[in-house]
Amino acid sequence: MSGVPLELVKYDVPTGKFIVGKEALEVLRKVKAPLGVVAVCGRARQGKSFILNQLLQQTSGHGFTVGPTHRPCTKGLWMWSSPQKRVAPDGSESYLVLLDTEGIDAYDQTAQYSTQIFSLAVLLSCLFVYNHMGGIDESALDRLSLVTEMTKHIRVRAGQGDDASLGEFTPAFLWLLRDFYLKLEEEEGRKISARDYLETALAPVAGEGPSVKAKNDIRASIKSLFPDRDCYALVRPMNDEKALANLDNVPKDQLRPEFREGVAALVRNIFHKAQPKRFGNGLMTGPVLAGLVDAYVTAINNGAVPTIATAWQGVAESESRRAGDAAEKAYRDAFNPECCAEESALLAEHTRCLEIARAVFTDIAVGEESIRKAHEAKFLHSVEGYYKDLSKRKLAEAASHVNEMLYKANIAITKAARGGSSLSMMQGELAKFIEEYAATATGPTKWEKLAEFLKETYPALANEAISKAEAGSKAKVAEAQAQLEDARAALAAAEARCASVEAAHKDASHEASSLRAQINALQSQVATLTAELEIATSRAAALEAQLRDTAQGAEARMAAAEAEAEARVRAAEEAAARRTAEAQAHISAEAARASTLGAEVAALTAKLSSLDGQVAGLTSEVAEWRSRYNGAVEERVKVMAERDAARDQLHALTAERESAARERGVAVMQLAELRARVEAGEAHKADLQARLDAMIAEAQAARDAALNARAAANENSAAALIARARQSRLDQGKDQEVGGLADGFDRMSIKELQELLVGGAHEGEVWKLTNRKPAPKKGDWVELARALMGGQHA
Numbered sequence: 001m002s003g004v005p006l007e008l009v010k011y012d013v014p015t016g017k018f019i020v021g022k023e024a025l026e027v028l029r030k031v032k033a034p035l036g037v038v039a040v041c042g043r044a045r046q047g048k049s050f051i052l053n054q055l056l057q058q059t060s061g062h063g064f065t066v067g068p069t070h071r072p073c074t075k076g077l078w079m080w081s082s083p084q085k086r087v088a089p090d091g092s093e094s095y096l097v098l099l100d101t102e103g104i105d106a107y108d109q110t111a112q113y114s115t116q117i118f119s120l121a122v123l124l125s126c127l128f129v130y131n132h133m134g135g136i137d138e139s140a141l142d143r144l145s146l147v148t149e150m151t152k153h154i155r156v157r158a159g160q161g162d163d164a165s166l167g168e169f170t171p172a173f174l175w176l177l178r179d180f181y182l183k184l185e186e187e188e189g190r191k192i193s194a195r196d197y198l199e200t201a202l203a204p205v206a207g208e209g210p211s212v213k214a215k216n217d218i219r220a221s222i223k224s225l226f227p228d229r230d231c232y233a234l235v236r237p238m239n240d241e242k243a244l245a246n247l248d249n250v251p252k253d254q255l256r257p258e259f260r261e262g263v264a265a266l267v268r269n270i271f272h273k274a275q276p277k278r279f280g281n282g283l284m285t286g287p288v289l290a291g292l293v294d295a296y297v298t299a300i301n302n303g304a305v306p307t308i309a310t311a312w313q314g315v316a317e318s319e320s321r322r323a324g325d326a327a328e329k330a331y332r333d334a335f336n337p338e339c340c341a342e343e344s345a346l347l348a349e350h351t352r353c354l355e356i357a358r359a360v361f362t363d364i365a366v367g368e369e370s371i372r373k374a375h376e377a378k379f380l381h382s383v384e385g386y387y388k389d390l391s392k393r394k395l396a397e398a399a400s401h402v403n404e405m406l407y408k409a410n411i412a413i414t415k416a417a418r419g420g421s422s423l424s425m426m427q428g429e430l431a432k433f434i435e436e437y438a439a440t441a442t443g444p445t446k447w448e449k450l451a452e453f454l455k456e457t458y459p460a461l462a463n464e465a466i467s468k469a470e471a472g473s474k475a476k477v478a479e480a481q482a483q484l485e486d487a488r489a490a491l492a493a494a495e496a497r498c499a500s501v502e503a504a505h506k507d508a509s510h511e512a513s514s515l516r517a518q519i520n521a522l523q524s525q526v527a528t529l530t531a532e533l534e535i536a537t538s539r540a541a542a543l544e545a546q547l548r549d550t551a552q553g554a555e556a557r558m559a560a561a562e563a564e565a566e567a568r569v570r571a572a573e574e575a576a577a578r579r580t581a582e583a584q585a586h587i588s589a590e591a592a593r594a595s596t597l598g599a600e601v602a603a604l605t606a607k608l609s610s611l612d613g614q615v616a617g618l619t620s621e622v623a624e625w626r627s628r629y630n631g632a633v634e635e636r637v638k639v640m641a642e643r644d645a646a647r648d649q650l651h652a653l654t655a656e657r658e659s660a661a662r663e664r665g666v667a668v669m670q671l672a673e674l675r676a677r678v679e680a681g682e683a684h685k686a687d688l689q690a691r692l693d694a695m696i697a698e699a700q701a702a703r704d705a706a707l708n709a710r711a712a713a714n715e716n717s718a719a720a721l722i723a724r725a726r727q728s729r730l731d732q733g734k735d736q737e738v739g740g741l742a743d744g745f746d747r748m749s750i751k752e753l754q755e756l757l758v759g760g761a762h763e764g765e766v767w768k769l770t771n772r773k774p775a776p777k778k779g780d781w782v783e784l785a786r787a788l789m790g791g792q793h794a
Contacts, residue, residue, distance in 0.1 A: 003082030010076040031286025034094040034276035039121040042131030044103025126277040128171045136201040148221040157309040173226030180233035198231035234262045279312040291315030316367020323364035324379035331357035331383045341398035341442035398443030451681045753781040
């Protein structure tokens with residue numbers, strides 16, 4: 001097993017004191033598990049270190065030193081730097097520490113020194129191996145006379161004068177017989193065990209006298225000090241004396257088989273017996289062993305009697321105290337300074353750190369439960385105080401931050417409201433602030449302060465904004481209504497003008513229609529006359545054709561019937577002449593009639609031309625009226641467009657008003673909800689206020705009780721002071737007002753003073769005074785107002 005020997009206890013010759021090895025103690029303090037201690041003690045140069053190396057399974061040069069000379073190799077107490085880990089059948093772990101003690105009865109030792117080394121080994125170990133060469137005889141027992149001396153210098157408890165109960169707290173005792181050559185059998189030849197051999201050797205010696213009494217005292221002391229005792233014998237390993245001087249370097253196959261088997265059995269026996277030591281409910285661990293070493297060495301150096309109970313209790317007290325300090329430090333180190341300043345978050349962090357601290361305490365604390373509980377309670381009380389102070393500070397910081405945020409929000413929203421922002425804009429700003437507030441503000445008063453802020457600030461500002469919005473809406477509606485009335489009047493005028501134009505147009509249309517009817521009638525007459533003229537012309541042409549035909553016929557008949565009678569020719573000529581005359585007369589008549597008709601047609605044509613002129617004039621007038629009508633129509637369209645625009649504007653204003661009404665309804669609902677929350681907060685606040693009032697009443701009652709006793713004694717002196725003050729005022733002049741009342745600040749409320757200062761751009765000074773501890777009074781506000789605005793206000 002790797003490791004090196006460490007000096008646990010050494011003797012300082014110049015001072016005559018024992019010194020504890022710090023490195024060894026540090027190794028022990030790291031072993032938190034149960035710890036068994038095996039100490040090997042005996043005369044110098046008899047192979048103690050060899051037995052320890054067998055337990056370590058180390059060879060010479062790698063374990064405890066085995067020297068080849070007569071000089072002792074070990075001084076004081078030494079321990080192996082690496083405790084051996086052991087696992088029990090039930091799976092529990094423990095460790096084993098091996099101690100090598102300086103040989104007793106060395107030539108350079110005193111009896112007191114040997115007793116002290118022996119006592120330390122016994123007090124610290126759970127298995128004490130006494131290494132002895134040869135059998136148990138009177139000489140061997142006499143060498144253990146220091147046991148008798150040791151019992152005189154060790155007590156279980158302070159004030160206890162005997163060693164009756166000392167054996168309950170001493171280690172198991174194993175007397176190891178080296179190079180044992182005797183046969184373990186009785187006189188009758190019956191074989192006995194090494195334990196029986198030991199008990200036989202410890203039996204009282206018969207007889208009387210001082211020497212017999214001394215022998216029996218040694219035996220009684222050994223049996224009393226070591227009630228759990230055993231004996232084990234090892235044969236001589238080999239016969240080569242030179243090789244025995246360096247036994248660790250001798251190969252195992254050169255050792256006697258009986259010796260090898262005996263060593264293996266011895267190692268198993270030691271491991272079995274080396275169980276962690278107990279004292280009451282306390283179990284030996286590395287820190288306990290380190291504390292016991294320090295306690296026992298301190299007692300021996302001070303010349304005191306080592307007291308087992310006191311040492312264990314002292315170690316338990318010391319380790320539990322150290323555990324409490326370490327736990328408190330672990331708690332403080334683990335506590336997150338950036339923890340959210342919410343009671344639940346702080347409590348959760350406190351619980352988390354408390355679990356860490358408890359684990360640290362449990363890991364270090366040892367001893368009786370009452371001792372551990374006492375120191376645990378002490379460290380818990382300390383961390384509770386730390387937690388309360390830290391929580392109080394963080395909650396106070398959170399409350400201050402909340403006040404600062406609300407103060408700035410109040411100024412911003414007030415400016416927005418007075419700057420003409422709409423309710424929706426204010427609500428947007430407020431929602432943005434609440435979102436930021438919810439994300440950054442902390443503390444138990446977070447929502448209560450917000451509710452109070454909203455209750456005191458928002459309704460008034462919202463009502464003001466709503467009133468402004470309503471006034472603006474009313475003005476816009478009135479303006480729109482006026483514009484609508486103007487548009488309606490303009491529309492009525494335009495419609496009147498349109499009606500007049502339409503009437504004139506209708507009259508012109510009627511007249512034009514009448515003229516057109518007359519023209520059409522005249523044209524119809526002209527057409528009729530023209531048709532009649534054409535008929536007469538066609539008749540004249542027909543008559544002329546008929547005449548030509550008749551003449552041609554007559555000529556033909558005359559040509560054909562020239563021979564016929566001349567009478568018929570003449571008759572025919574006469575008839576023809578008559579008919580021609582008639583025809584000509586008729587033609588003349590028809591021509592006259594046609595001429596008359598032509599005159600009539602010319603007259604009608606002239607009249608038609610005149611009518612056409614009139615129609616042209618009327619058409620021009622109609623065109624003019626049509627132009628006017630089109631202008632009127634365009635004007636009407638324009639007026640109607642203006643009317644439609646006015647109607648659209650009216651509809652927009654109406655929609656805006658309805659939207660404002662809806663927003664107001666939402667605001668009213670939100671306000672009602674906030675008021676409900678505020679009322680719930682007010683109820684909680686009232687309950688807290690009642691409790692606070694009760695506490696204040698108790699405090700005031702106690703204060704009044706104390707002050708009443710002083711009031712009588714101070715009354716006369718106070719009256720005298722007041723009289724002197726009044727006389728001083730009279731001396732200064734009655735025309736001056738005390739306290740500067742002339743500036744008017746004293747007659748203003750705190751809120752009025754704050755608003756005055758904020759209006760004067762002194763927000764920073766107002767904020768500082770608001771958050772000052774203790775809370776400012778009215779006089780402080782008056783003084784600040786005079787300092788900052790005295791000249792302006794005057």
